[in-house]
Amino acid sequence: MVKKPTLKQRLGYFFDNFMSRGTVALIGGLGLVSLVIILVAGAIITLGGVTLAPAGSREPMGFVEAVWESLMRTFDAGTMGSDEGWGFRLVMLFVTIGGILIVSTLIGVLTAGVEGKLEELRKGRSQVLENGHTLILGWSPQIFTILSELMIANENQKKACIVILADRDKVEMEDEIRARVERRGRTRIICRSGNPIDITDLEIANPHTAKAIIILPPEGDDPDSQVIKTVLALTNKPDRRPDPYHMVTQIRDPKNLAVVQMIGERDHLQALLSGDLIARVVAQTSRQSGLSMVYTELMNFGGDEIYFQEEPALVGRTFGEALLQFEDSAVIGLRFANGSVALNPPMDTRLLPGDSVIAISEDDDTVRLHHLDSVPVDEAAITSAVPVRRAPPERCLLLGWNACALTILRELDNYVPKGSSVLVVADTNLSPEAAEAADQLRRQRNAFKNQRLSFRSGDTTDRRLLDELGASAYDHIIVLSYAGLGVQEADAKTLVTLLHLRDIAGKDETPFSIVSEMLDLRNRELAEATRVDDFIVSDHLISLMMAQLAENAELMAVFTDFFDPEGSEIYLKPAADYVALGRPVNFYTVVEAARRRGQVAFGYRLAGEAGDKEKSYGIHTNPGKSEEVVFAENDRIIVLAED
Numbered sequence: 001m002v003k004k005p006t007l008k009q010r011l012g013y014f015f016d017n018f019m020s021r022g023t024v025a026l027i028g029g030l031g032l033v034s035l036v037i038i039l040v041a042g043a044i045i046t047l048g049g050v051t052l053a054p055a056g057s058r059e060p061m062g063f064v065e066a067v068w069e070s071l072m073r074t075f076d077a078g079t080m081g082s083d084e085g086w087g088f089r090l091v092m093l094f095v096t097i098g099g100i101l102i103v104s105t106l107i108g109v110l111t112a113g114v115e116g117k118l119e120e121l122r123k124g125r126s127q128v129l130e131n132g133h134t135l136i137l138g139w140s141p142q143i144f145t146i147l148s149e150l151m152i153a154n155e156n157q158k159k160a161c162i163v164i165l166a167d168r169d170k171v172e173m174e175d176e177i178r179a180r181v182e183r184r185g186r187t188r189i190i191c192r193s194g195n196p197i198d199i200t201d202l203e204i205a206n207p208h209t210a211k212a213i214i215i216l217p218p219e220g221d222d223p224d225s226q227v228i229k230t231v232l233a234l235t236n237k238p239d240r241r242p243d244p245y246h247m248v249t250q251i252r253d254p255k256n257l258a259v260v261q262m263i264g265e266r267d268h269l270q271a272l273l274s275g276d277l278i279a280r281v282v283a284q285t286s287r288q289s290g291l292s293m294v295y296t297e298l299m300n301f302g303g304d305e306i307y308f309q310e311e312p313a314l315v316g317r318t319f320g321e322a323l324l325q326f327e328d329s330a331v332i333g334l335r336f337a338n339g340s341v342a343l344n345p346p347m348d349t350r351l352l353p354g355d356s357v358i359a360i361s362e363d364d365d366t367v368r369l370h371h372l373d374s375v376p377v378d379e380a381a382i383t384s385a386v387p388v389r390r391a392p393p394e395r396c397l398l399l400g401w402n403a404c405a406l407t408i409l410r411e412l413d414n415y416v417p418k419g420s421s422v423l424v425v426a427d428t429n430l431s432p433e434a435a436e437a438a439d440q441l442r443r444q445r446n447a448f449k450n451q452r453l454s455f456r457s458g459d460t461t462d463r464r465l466l467d468e469l470g471a472s473a474y475d476h477i478i479v480l481s482y483a484g485l486g487v488q489e490a491d492a493k494t495l496v497t498l499l500h501l502r503d504i505a506g507k508d509e510t511p512f513s514i515v516s517e518m519l520d521l522r523n524r525e526l527a528e529a530t531r532v533d534d535f536i537v538s539d540h541l542i543s544l545m546m547a548q549l550a551e552n553a554e555l556m557a558v559f560t561d562f563f564d565p566e567g568s569e570i571y572l573k574p575a576a577d578y579v580a581l582g583r584p585v586n587f588y589t590v591v592e593a594a595r596r597r598g599q600v601a602f603g604y605r606l607a608g609e610a611g612d613k614e615k616s617y618g619i620h621t622n623p624g625k626s627e628e629v630v631f632a633e634n635d636r637i638i639v640l641a642e643d
Contacts, residue, residue, distance in 0.1 A: 037095060039067065041067075041095045046063040125192070125193060126204070127204050127206065128163050128190060128192060128206045129206065130206060131209045132209065133162065133206075134150055134160075134163070134212050134214065134550055135162075135164075135165065135205050135206075135212070135214070136165070136166075136216060137196040137205070137215045137216065138165075138166055138226070138230065139168050139216065139218070140216045140217065140218060142539045142540075142546075143177075143216060144177070144180045145521065145539075145540055145544065146214060146547045147181045147189065148181055149300060149301050149543070149548075150162055150547055150550065151184040151185055151187045152184055152300075152301040152302060153301045154186075155184055155187075156185075157186070158186060160186065161188045162187060162188070163205050163210070164189065164190070165193075165194050165204060166194075166196070167193070167196070170193045173191040173193075177189060192204050192205055196215070196230045197229040198233065199233050199237055202234065202237065208240070211246065212246045212248065212550040213234065213247045214247075214249070214547075214550050215227055216249075217249070217251075217252070224260075227250075227256075227260065228256065228260055230249075231260055231263050232263055234267075235266060235267060244266060244267040245264075245267040246268045246550075246553055247264060247267055247269045247270070248272075248546050248549045249269070249271050249272070250271065250274045250542055250546065251272070251273055251274065252403070254276065257273055268553055272542060274542050275403055275407060276407055277541075277563060278404055278542070279407035279408045279410075280407075280411050281295060283411030283414075284411070284415070284570075286396065286412070286476045286477075286478050286513065286515040287476060288571060288572050289572070290605045290617065290618065290636070291572060292541075293617050294570055294605075295541065295570075299541070300544050301548075301551075303362075303616075303621070304360045304361055305361070305362075305363075305548070306358060306360055306548075306555060306558055307358075307359055307364045307367050308335050308358055308359075309359055310355070311351075311356075311369060314357065314369075316350060317350065317351060318348050318350055318351075319345055319349040319350075320347030320595050322357055323591055323595055323600065324375045326370060328366050328370075328622075328624060328625075329360065329361035330359060330600075330601075330602035331600070332344065332600050332602055332640055333345065333357075333358040335356045335357075336352075337354030337355055341557035343561045343562070343600075343640055344567075344598075344600045344641065346598075360621060360622040361622065362622075376589075377589050377592045378585055378586065381583060382580075382589060382592065382596075383576065383578055383579055383580060383593065391417045392417065393417050393418070393420045393421070394416050394417060395422075395475050395476075396412065396420070396474060396475065396477070396478065397422075397423050397471060397474040398423070398424045398425070398478045399425050399426070399479045399480065400460055400479055400493075400494070400497075401433055401437045401482065401483065402433060402517075406444060408478065409441075409444075409448070409451075409453065410447070410448070412451065413451055414565040417450065418449070419451075421452045421454070422453050423454050423455075423469070423474075424456070425456045425457075425458050425460055426455075427457065427458065427459050427460060427482070430485070431485065432484060433482075434457075441453050441454075442455075460497050461497050466497075466500050466504060471501060472512060475512055475513070476514075477512060477513070477514045477515070478516075478517075479497050479501070479514065480517050481493075481494055481517050481519050488523075490519055491519050491520055495523070498514065498516055502514070517538060518538075519538060519539070521539075545559060567642065568600075569640070569641070569642075570638065571638075571639055571640075571641050572605055572636035572637070573636060573639055573641070574636060575631035575632075575635040577637070578593040578594060579593055581632060581635075582630060583630065584629070584630050585628060585630075586628050587624065587625040587629070588625045590604070594637065594639050594641075597641075598642075599640060600639060600641075601637050601639045602638055602639070603619065603620050603621035603622060603623065604623070604631070604635060604636060604637050604638055605617075605619050605635065606620070606629075606631075606632075606635050607633075607634035607635050619638075621638065
């Protein structure tokens with residue numbers, strides 16, 4: 001037989017339920033109790049007539065007046081100090097004691113409620129009500145570069161907002177951003193705590209109204225799985241918006257790229273294959289000093305950026321003619337009306353209605369035609385056609401090993417002359433990946449057509465080993481960060497190796513290029529002391545690209561073309577191949593000299609400024625075409641060319 005609850009149990013159960021309703025319910029309950037006490041006291045005084053009226057009063061107190069007197073005593077216990085008449089005093093004492101208890105409790109409830117609300121705000125669980133914001137899902141060191149770039153991009157906007165949703169404490173995120181990111185413009189940064197793969201938590205960041213969503217992979221062994229889950233959570237929300245999301249992310253394992261693209265086929269999902277991109281940049285940069293700075297200049301928002309501009313006045317004219325029609329912008333390619341992109345297309349390609357030029361410019365409103373009666377080209381300064389030089393075989397030394405190494409070797413094979421060789425040296429005791437390197441190279445040996453591969457185990461920070469290898473006899477040296485080590489430990493070993501290599505290079509008359517991969521952007525400043533030709537900060541470069549794509553999705557086709565070994569790539573070629581040295585020439589002349597070779601010139605590098613950080617290590621992209629410059633022996637012209 002079921003025992004019925006007692007009245008005490010029922011009252012206790014009711015009280016528990018009532019207390020669980022929160023601060024507002026508690027305030028309402030206390031207010032109701034206060035009202036009952038005040039009304040009861042008012043009724044007693046009224047019914048008591050003259051007996052319970054204050055001493056000296058010959059008439060009974062009215063109900064409203066009695067209620068008012070009771071109310072005053074609940075607010076201020078000192079009010080009853082002037083009361084007279086014991087009947088009246090006893091009633092007011094009852095009211096005052098009740099008021100003290102209730103007001104004290106009310107203060108405690110309000111304090112707890114305010115503290116609870118502040119704690120809730122500190123946790124970052126309130127919903128974002130922004131429109132047109134950029135949403136970043138996840139947290140990694142890349143976020144600081146992305147935030148800096150997005151704020152620069154939004155400097156000319158009156159209202160811009162970046163929302164971050166990550167599984168971290170809101171206050172900690174805000175503190176780290178405050179310490180590592182310089183605030184620019186009017187961009188507001190809003191942090192919220194939540195798991196990006198949780199559909200309920202995603203709602204906090206309001207992805208429905210975001211103009212772009214950047215998905216950051218976490219640090220760890222399997223970041224791709226987190227990216228895939230986040231994309232699934234976004235695309236499969238029951239109440240997702242009908243319009244496609246614009247999502248930007250990165251993938252490390254090529255096998256996962258197709259999976260992510262399949263999940264986001266309804267949306268505009270752009271996934272960068274980070275390892276492949278970095279490998280291509282390292283391979284290209286190892287053979288051309290300064291190329292990494294060119295890529296950085298093109299991909300950050302600090303200087304000139306890439307824009308698409310439709311110019312009806314150019315319809316019917318050739319691409320070669322369009323190159324010389326812009327004073328403040330450098331045309332590098334065309335986007336055709338069907339959406340396809342071509343960098344450095346044939347010079348006789350004619351622009352049709354709907355076609356746009358792809359230009360490097362300071363801002364979108366600076367891509368404008370300059371209608372000149374005649375182009376100021378100095379014919380006397382243009383160098384006659386340079387005979388094609390047959391490049392000799394190259395020797396490359398690769399120090400260190402990580403997941404990008406094989407891709408770098410495959411990319412090098414696309415550029416080096418036949419008969420070239422690569423020696424890979426890695427410490428097999430340092431990481432499991434390095435221990436497998438020899439077997440991997442042995443299995444991949446037949447996949448290379450232009451270079452011979454060999455492997456040697458050794459400590460790449462050991463000066464005796466570097467001297468024994470004869471580092472100065474190599475044309476190019478690539479230093480990679482070891483996989484499996486912490487970021488700071490890996491960069492520390494890289495720095496030691498670079499210091500030894502620079503010392504070797506300083507004692508050798510035959511220069512060799514040194515390219516290094518760094519993991520932490522902050523270590524680049526330390527590495528500059530080694531005076532190495534180029535640094536590839538992996539996450540930094542990928543972060544720049546993600547920020548660019550978040551602002552302009554059309555750039556994906558341009559970036560893909562940049563890093564594709566087929567077609568035109570960026571080269572830094574001797575200035576003497578284009579114009580006479582030691583005399584002032586304007587950049588119109590340089591562009592014309594490159595045009596006659598089927599190339600697009602869009603900048604130059606001055607060797608005299610190669611060590612000056614303030615002058616971007618001598619890199620000048622999109623110079624004013626009327627500005628004159630005097631080129632010296634080791635200066636380079638930055639061009640888009642097929643070889």
